[in-house]
Amino acid sequence: MRRNRKPGFNTRAIHHGHDPAAHQGALEHPVYMTSTYVFDSAEEAAQTFAGEREAFAYGRTKNPTQALLEERIAELEGAEAGLVTASGMGAIASLLWTYLRPGDGLVAHHTLYGNSYTLIAKELPEFGIDVRLVDLTEPANLAEALSDTTRMVYCETPANPNLDIVDIGRISGLAREAGAITVVDNTFATPAGQRPLESGADAVIHSMTKFLGGHSDVLAGALVGSKALVKDVRMRGLRYLTGAAIAPLSAFLVLRGMKTLGVRLERHSDNALALAKMLESHPKVRKVRYPGLPSHPQHALSERQMSLPGGLLAFELRGGLEAGRRFLDKLTLASRAVSLGGCETLAQHPASMTHTSYRGDALARFGLSEGLIRVSVGLEDIEDLTDDFAGALDRA
Numbered sequence: 001m002r003r004n005r006k007p008g009f010n011t012r013a014i015h016h017g018h019d020p021a022a023h024q025g026a027l028e029h030p031v032y033m034t035s036t037y038v039f040d041s042a043e044e045a046a047q048t049f050a051g052e053r054e055a056f057a058y059g060r061t062k063n064p065t066q067a068l069l070e071e072r073i074a075e076l077e078g079a080e081a082g083l084v085t086a087s088g089m090g091a092i093a094s095l096l097w098t099y100l101r102p103g104d105g106l107v108a109h110h111t112l113y114g115n116s117y118t119l120i121a122k123e124l125p126e127f128g129i130d131v132r133l134v135d136l137t138e139p140a141n142l143a144e145a146l147s148d149t150t151r152m153v154y155c156e157t158p159a160n161p162n163l164d165i166v167d168i169g170r171i172s173g174l175a176r177e178a179g180a181i182t183v184v185d186n187t188f189a190t191p192a193g194q195r196p197l198e199s200g201a202d203a204v205i206h207s208m209t210k211f212l213g214g215h216s217d218v219l220a221g222a223l224v225g226s227k228a229l230v231k232d233v234r235m236r237g238l239r240y241l242t243g244a245a246i247a248p249l250s251a252f253l254v255l256r257g258m259k260t261l262g263v264r265l266e267r268h269s270d271n272a273l274a275l276a277k278m279l280e281s282h283p284k285v286r287k288v289r290y291p292g293l294p295s296h297p298q299h300a301l302s303e304r305q306m307s308l309p310g311g312l313l314a315f316e317l318r319g320g321l322e323a324g325r326r327f328l329d330k331l332t333l334a335s336r337a338v339s340l341g342g343c344e345t346l347a348q349h350p351a352s353m354t355h356t357s358y359r360g361d362a363l364a365r366f367g368l369s370e371g372l373i374r375v376s377v378g379l380e381d382i383e384d385l386t387d388d389f390a391g392a393l394d395r396a
């Protein structure tokens with residue numbers, strides 16, 4: 001083995017930040033089930049609360065199990081620091097409430113997870129934020145939308161649910177010239193498939209509920225970025241504004257799930273590509289969206305920006321909405337459910353489930369179609385998945 005080489009992604013996902021010798025030899029990091037911490041003296045307590053001394057003080061801002069998860073997700077994303085929260089929405093809300101003030105501008109890609117869309121497009125304007133939703137798959141649209149007051153550019157790539165891919169390098173370059181930071185929600189790709197900070201983003205968001213947890217048994221979120229940004233969000237957003245603190249046991253479950261992220265994402269990607277190819281060749285399917293298919297409009301960009309195409313795909317049937325609903329009802333192995341990134345294959349209808357907040361003409365205006373079906377392709381044997389999907393298509 002070469003000396004001084006940085007350990008690989010999987011090694012760091014399994015070991016980074018935990019030293020068994022510091023925990024009585026425990027191979028796995030202990031779960032610190034405590035809400036508060038004891039000080040040796042009043043002086044020590046005062047210094048801690050004055051920010052003059054680094055120590056655990058209260059569970060809403062920091063806990064040792066949470067701290068290891070923060071160190072590990074920051075390491076895997078190549079960030080200076082990380083913050084983990086009770087859910088992905090907790091991370092997004094903590095960041096936005098900390099960073100934006102009335103009069104500030106935010107430009108976002110127009111296709112977002114339904115609740116991120118509600119928070120950004122409907123709630124933020126109520127607090128005096130100038131929100132502009134544009135199609136960021138065309139960087140020229142960002143150049144047009146930026147203004148003197150823009151402080152943040154926000155996107156998901158791949159986007160939920162249609163798998164739009166945004167060019168992080170070009171978008172963050174334009175944002176930086178205008179004095180704005182770029183935030184990328186990397187939930188779909190995960191750091192095993194894409195590292196936005198290396199492409200120029202300033203901060204990364206995760207719903208760790210998804211691939212990072214990996215087993216559909218926990219809610220968790222994360223934000224990574226510079227030390228200064230993360231500290232600010234911890235001490236204001238998390239502490240005063242959202243209180244979205246992660247439970248210690250939830251942090252442990254995500255640490256456990258993340259150990260296998262690299263191998264899981266490879267299998268998710270293999271299965272999703274095989275299923276996407278089968279769907280694309282089926283006469284009842286009108287179109288398939290999957291970054292790994294040459295037919296994806298940003299396929300070439302996805303190959304440059306992502307190291308794996310990921311486990312999410314979306315498709316539309318020739319019979320539109322009604323045919324899509326009939327199809328969902330005919331699945332027997334895949335489950336009809338929202339969320340994604342677990343071992344089990346899940347299928348859902350965004351227009352009536354995850355993206356109901358895109359009401360009326362917002363669906364079509366913001367790049368979504370009513371008949372779209374989204375699939376989180378799990379880790380089952382691919383023959384069983386293709387049989388299930390082909391059978392449901394035949395019977396739909």
Ligand code: 4LM
Binds near residue numbers: 113188208
């Ligand atoms: C879903 N998604 O799509 P929490 N960012 C992205 C997401 O997909 C989600 C969140 C943030 C789904 C949940 C039901 C790109 C969630 C929000 O659910 O708060 O951990 O993350 O099916």
